[in-house]
Every structure is written in structure tokens, then in C-alpha cells.
Amino acid sequence: MTATDRPLFAVPPGTVYLDSAAQGPRLHAVLAAGHAALDASIAPWRLGSAQWREAIERVRTLAAGCLDGDAEGVALVPSAAFGLAIAASNIPLSRGDVVAVLDGQFPSNLLCWQQRCAETGAHLHGIERGGDGWTGAVLEALDRTPAIRVLTLPHAYWHDGALLDLDAISARCQQGDVSLVLDLSQSLGALPVDLARWKPDFVVSVGHKWMLGPTGLAYLWAAPHWRAHGVSIEQHWTARAVDDWRFPVDAATPWRHGARRFDAGGITDPLRLSMAEAALGQLHDWGLASLPERLGGRTRALDAALRDAGLEACVADGHAPHFTGVRVPAERMDAVGTALDAAGIVCTRRHGLLRVAPHLHVDEADMTHVAETIAAAMRG
Template identity: 55%
Template sequence: MMPTQHASDQTSLRGLFALPDDMLYLDSAAHGPPLKTVRAAATAALQQSTTSWFGGARWRDDVERVRALASQLFDHDADAIAMIPSAAYGLSIAARNIPLQAQQSVLVLEGQFPSNLLPWRQRCAEVGANLVFARRNDDQDWTAAVLDALDAHPGINVLALPQAHWRDGSLLDLARISDRARARGASLVLDLSQSLGAMPVDLEAWRPDFVVAVGYKWLLGGYGLAWLWAASQWRDHGQPLEQGWMAHDRDALWQVGSNGDVMPLAGARRYDAGGVCDALRLSMAETALKQVLDWGIADIAVQLQRRTAALDHALQMHGLGSLRTHNHAHHICGVQLPPQRTDAVARALSDAGIITTIRNDCVRIAPHLHAGIDEMSRPIEIIAKAL
């Protein structure tokens, strides 16, 4: 690890990231900016795993060490954590296990990321349940839209939601939503891929059944190792998607033969996927998690908020305040473009070496700690000129 640097230490933080000097990377919602330490860990792990095998006993320790680190993002209970390859994998576990009957409904947001939509669509089709989409009016935020949908559809039994919408960072008040959902006995499943690592988690207030997040965005790790947190009622029972040997008591497996009873590993480990705990993914995740936890999520959130506040200010200064996402998260800000200007804005940003994602005519700007607060006016100047 590099020496500890405070999340507010702007000048030196940039040096921790492996990004070209002539690029302004504002696309952390697509992929977190690469930490030099994570890149070095990946290189070392690749070298090690292609030149030697370091033995099963140590590998188990490595897996459990990284699991324990990930648990610090939630409730510090490693038994709650499963290691999975993708958000869709974890959400498919939730969709398979949560009780759902014909005529009941699952609530999602309009335009929700497909990983938290397709597993529910399939489950609804299997049991004859319905998908309900929360839709926002112009003067509404997502929380109001979700609460309205709950009122309008008494059959909603599962809410499958994010904390911040992936396209523009618009926020949901999960505590309020959870209170209403729980009062009517509905389950809550959260995809925090666009917030875990950048916004604090409040499990006590949200009381979710399952929480899922990828490791490669705001957790600054690599592809292919994501996290599933399971509430206590889902740790002692629940069907995994696959019957993998790594998720079972391996000592017993080798001894009992093909007909013996072999127990799943303790807690949410029963959902562990095969093949995700290779040295490369483990070492990238371990290095990245240590850095994120060392900075502290509350501090990261405060520092990212300074950046998006600077974006909001620049939009106001250019008379574009009405284009920005209302009630956006501290780490993601959207700028809604007139459709006929989208291509021109995309070209102008790209020509200037500014990396963002544009979806549905919305420029998504998602800085991380490498980006200086004073740089936040640049994308807005370019957008303003290209409009």
C-alpha cells in the first residue's frame, strides 16, 4: 500500500491513480479509476498464479481475509457475505429465493439497470407474478414515485431497487421506502453497484433481504468479483444458483464419497460462486477495499460531494441549472441534453479528453478523488459551448 493519504488531500491523491495526464476521467460510474496499487497487485498476482501454485490452505485464508474486509462495508459480519461474479448473479439468487406467488408483483424503477430487472422478469414469468415500474412525474423524485406505486399496487411483494439511479445519480430515500415496504410485509432487495464505496450504508434503517454490489465501480476493484450481503434469515437456508464444491464443507466432501451428506459452508458462503476467487481478483479486491476503508466511506462521500457541488455551481454559472439532475447523489450528476445536441456534446467532450457516459440524452458525470474540484468547470464549459 502507498502511505496513508487523507481523502481530502487533493494534490497528492491524483498521484495514486494510473490515469494519463491529458485525460479528465469522469466516468467512475462505468468503471472506477485505476489505483496504482490495484494495478500493481494485479500484475503481481498474475505473475504468481502463472508461475507457481501457492497451496489450498493459504488460498482459503486469502478468501476469508477478503470476505472479512468486504464485510466492513456492511455490518462487519463475514458470515453475511458471499463472493459472486456479477451483480446479476447475486440478484438472481435473490429472485430465486424470495417468496413470490401468482398475482403478486415486483417493483422496479423505470429504466433500472438490467441486472436488477431481468432476474425479476424471469421469476415473474415463472410464477405468474407481475413486474411493476415506478415512473416519475416531472415534479417528483424517485422516492415519491416508489411510494405512489406501492399505494397503487397492493400486490407488491418485493421491491428491487438501487440507492442512486445509474443513469443520472438521482437518489432514493431507502429508509422511507423500507418503512412503507416493511409495514405491508414486502421484501427489499438492493443493487448498490452505483453507491457502495461512495455512500454510507444503513442496514438498520433499510432492513434489506439481500444487497448486491459490483467491485469494479465505486469499490475501485476489478471485474468479476462482486459482493452479496444476505440478511440473517437467508444465511441458514436459501438456494444457491449452483452446487459448487467451494461453497461446501470441503474436508467432508473429500471424505464421504458421492452419496454422503455434505453441508454448505457457514452463513452466506452457501451462495459463493465457483471460479471467482482466483488470485488476480482476490488481490485486486483486497488492495482496493483496504484503500477505500482506509479513506473511509463517510470522508469519500464528503469529498465527492465537493466535486459535484462544483459541477452544479458551474451549471448555474452557465445558466444551465435546469438541465442538472434534481436531487442527485454526491458522486454522480446528470446533465440532460436536448436530444438534437447529444451527438455534438458527446464529440466535444471526447475531443477535449473528458471521459463520461451519455445515456438517454443525459451526460453522466461521475468524478472520483483523482479529479480536482477546480477541474469540474471544464466539462460544463464544453457542454455549454456545444449546446
């Protein structure tokens, strides 16, 4: 059994919170940073623009440390949808081109492509999950549909943590002329990232799930080409290189350098920035490389206990280390839900699946208890 980091988290006693895929559990350090920022907000004149510029750069650098370490590549945006809309509006598309997504993919990585396809005459293709998971189905789609110009994917499928092999998929994209866009909202902070190998055009992640920060602050990584040539979907002064608040009418104010040209309005919020800084600091203190194995210990304990209870077939195949899906027959879902509520176990229940997404505030013994609760309610 691995040590729990429960004391670092502000999860209320009596609750087994297993919904990190919706919202990461709150760290005490993040809560304290938020409280301090709110306290400081009574005297805004004490917070100069140099200070919030510095806070933005600290958060940018910490977020880059979860990607490829290069702060020049990272912009701060309010949501995954915002970052993905930037990707969709910049990558060239014309009539007859195909954009491929996963069937049932999270809407923030679907709606912007629907819109862009409608504008350009490109076609949107939903890849169906194959019998052996997503990777084979994606590779087959690339083989069968040479018109695919954009492939926009997660690393772990949001319903059940099913993993995609981004090494294999990105290699195939690079053989053809396919732009890869990644929504890592369900993996950044929990799974390793290899951008040098994957060579995506854009990468997005929310900050409030596995990155353990506040809602309303997400991260957009842009490949070097887009740092030099990309255009945002809004024109906000934060993204422009000006120190004296003079914006001439007859000349465009130059962009700030790197991916800062995509920095969005609203990110100059001391509350969210200070909470994000505390969260990212904790991730780096743990060591990002250690998290897949530590989080994986939790889901392995769940899988093993479900297997012991004879429920092996209920566990999603090939799931990521950090979260999984447990299939529940429709007629037992209400009973399972009632048992989970009674035991204070919180997880997402959707489409016949329990999405079980622990973090380091729970340990293997908690996960065994969760499996026993599910198994007892399934048996009735």
C-alpha cells in the same frame, strides 16, 4: 478546493476520466496487486489452497466493512446479476404477487425478476419516476398496490444518480409484508449504508465501480434467514464445508457457515482477489464516511459552474453526491461529444444525458473546466 488524490490513480495524463459509474478509475495499488498476482501465476504450486481461502476471507471481511461489518453476511459472486438471481430464486412468490422495479432499471436487476415472474405467475410492475423524483413514486406504488411482495431497487439511479430515500422506503416495506432487495452497484463505496435500519433480504453490489476493484467479483449480502435457509443457483464446492476433497455420493456435503453458502464458482481467482483486496484497503484507508462529502465536492463544483453558465436546468435534480446527469438537447449532443473528446473528457453519453461520475483523481478545478467545455459546446 479539496486535495486531489490523483497520484494514487493510474489514469493516463491528459484524460479527465468521469466514468466511475461504468468502471472505477484504476488505482496504482490495484494495478500493482494485479501484476504481482499474474507474476505469481507462473508457479501455481506455490499458492496452496489455505492461501486462497485466506484471501477470500480477507476480501469478505473488507467488503463487509462497507456494509454492516459482519463478514458472516457476505458472499463473493461473479456479477450483480448472479447475486440478484439468487435473491429472485429464494424469495417466495406466487400467482397474483407483484414484484416492483423502477422503470428503466439496470437489466441485471430486471431480467431475473422477469424470469421468476414468468415461472411463478407473479406480475412485474415498473414504477414510473414522479415529478419530484423516485421516492414519492415508490411510496405511492406501495400504497396503491398491496400485492407488492418484492421491491428491488438501487440507492442511486444508474442513468443520472437520482437518489432514493431508502430510510423512508424501507420503513414502509417493514409496515407491510414486502421483501426489500437492493442493488447498490451504483452506491456502495460512495454512499453510507444502514442495513440494520433498512432490513433488506438481499443486497448486491459489483466490485468494479465505486468499490474500485476488478470486474468479475461482486458482493452479495444475505439477511440471517437466508444464511441459514437460502439455496444458491449453482452447486459449487467452494460453498461446501469440506477440507479433504471427499464428497460422498449418498449424502449432501454441508454448506459452509453464514452467507458462504452462496460463494460462487470462479471466485478462487488470485488475480481478482488481490486486486479487490487492494481496492477495498484503499477505501478503508480513506474512510468510507468521508467519501460522500469528498466526492460531493466534485459534483457540486460542476453544478455551480453549469449554473454560472446559465445551464441550471440541465442538471439532474436531487442527484447523489458522487454522480449526476447533465441533460443535453438532442441537436447539441454531437457538438458536446466532439468538444468532450477534444478535451480528453470521458463520460457516458446516453439517452440525451451525460453521466458525470468523478472520483478522487479529479478535483474541483477539473470539474469547472468540464462544465465550461459543456457550456461552450451547448452555446455552439
